[in-house]
Amino acid sequence: xxxxxxxxxxxxxxxxxxxxxxxxxxxxxxxxxxxxxxxxxxxxxxxxxxxxxxxxxxxxxxxxxxxxxxxxxxxxxxxxxxxxxxxxxxxxxxxxxxxxxxxxxxxxxxxxxxxxxxxxxxxxxxxxxxxxxxxxxxxxxxxxxxxxxxxxxxxxxxxxxxxxxxxxxxxxxxxxxxxxxxxxxxxxxxxxxxxxxxxxxxxxxxxxxxxxxxxxxxxxxxxxxxxxxxxxxxxxxxxxxxxxxxxxxxxxxxxxxxxxxxxxxxxxxxxxxxxxxxxxxxxxxxxxxxxxxxxxxxxxxxxxxxxxxxxxxxxxxxxxxxxxxxxxxxxxxxxxxxxx
Numbered sequence: 001x002x003x004x005x006x007x008x009x010x011x012x013x014x015x016x017x018x019x020x021x022x023x024x025x026x027x028x029x030x031x032x033x034x035x036x037x038x039x040x041x042x043x044x045x046x047x048x049x050x051x052x053x054x055x056x057x058x059x060x061x062x063x064x065x066x067x068x069x070x071x072x073x074x075x076x077x078x079x080x081x082x083x084x085x086x087x088x089x090x091x092x093x094x095x096x097x098x099x100x101x102x103x104x105x106x107x108x109x110x111x112x113x114x115x116x117x118x119x120x121x122x123x124x125x126x127x128x129x130x131x132x133x134x135x136x137x138x139x140x141x142x143x144x145x146x147x148x149x150x151x152x153x154x155x156x157x158x159x160x161x162x163x164x165x166x167x168x169x170x171x172x173x174x175x176x177x178x179x180x181x182x183x184x185x186x187x188x189x190x191x192x193x194x195x196x197x198x199x200x201x202x203x204x205x206x207x208x209x210x211x212x213x214x215x216x217x218x219x220x221x222x223x224x225x226x227x228x229x230x231x232x233x234x235x236x237x238x239x240x241x242x243x244x245x246x247x248x249x250x251x252x253x254x255x256x257x258x259x260x261x262x263x264x265x266x267x268x269x270x271x272x273x274x275x276x277x278x279x280x281x282x283x284x285x286x287x288x289x290x291x292x293x294x295x296x297x298x299x300x301x302x303x304x305x306x307x308x309x310x311x312x313x314x315x316x317x318x319x320x321x322x323x324x325x326x327x328x329x330x331x332x333x334x335x336x337x338x339x340x
Contacts, residue, residue, distance in 0.1 A: 119155075
């Protein structure tokens with residue numbers, strides 16, 4: 001097991017917050033010798049800062065003893081500056097589905113997605129595995145008839161996979177029967193996406209069987225997936241001490257198919273963690289974003305807000321504004337590139 005205090009945590013900045021340095025002027029520039037700036041700029045001249053589309057993963061607006069209509073959700077995300085919107089477990093054919101689909105043409109979003117999950121890897125849920133697989137096919141077919149272009153899939157629930165810590169749960173406790181069920185579900189998901197020309201990805205989540213980059217790779221390979229890509233989620237990656245470091249993650253062959261990224265911050269303990277607003281957690285999001293850019297990722301970046309209280313519009317806008325400000329910092333002040 002890796003030393004959590006040494007590597008993954010080494011980029012936590014104790015004295016400087018995420019927001020510090022976003023608005024730098026001539027005073028800050030004057031603090032650097034001209035030759036140092038020129039050397040660092042020349043070394044970074046070939047780095048391309050992509051315009052990743054930003055997508056709101058729709059769990060900002062539910063819970064906390066209130067809920068929002070689709071009209072209000074879409075308006076909030078659009079006004080906050082998101083380029084796309086991701087529905088979460090909206091059953092095709094339901095009134096909720098029909099209401100959302102009917103409103104889609106009225107928005108300016110360029111990207112639409114869906115998040116789905118199955119609990120059938122668990123012993124007390126395996127009785128539902130065939131129904132879940134049938135539902136995956138129905139979901140992909142229904143999405144293909146709308147503007148929804150991608151589906152992210154998680155293998156949810158913990159049951160017998162729950163341990164006393166994050167790193168002692170999920171894939172760390174999974175046995176062969178769990179893996180075989182995961183392969184079966186993801187093989188069907190892969191086939192459903194391929195048949196309906198839907199972009200699909202496998203979403204890692206703490207405490208569940210797919211919880212680390214390594215478990216994503218194991219399940220996709222075990223399923224023989226041909227079209228699915230891995231998803232990367234900053235908070236779930238960071239929370240699990242078993243997760244490989246990012247340099248190793250991005251060396252994996254499966255990551256060439258990376259097609260979905262979530263950047264969310266958090267506050268962490270061994271047993272669980274709390275998702276927080278983008279600038280409030282302990283993860284150095286500038287560093288993580290720079291690693292993604294260095295890797296060459298040009299796809300969408302989503303943000304999810306499960307458990308984040310307060311005004312969802314404010315939380316969403318903070319994410320959009322901060323990601324854009326970070327990229328502007330990288331462009332205007334390349335000597336502040338986190339990977340120097």
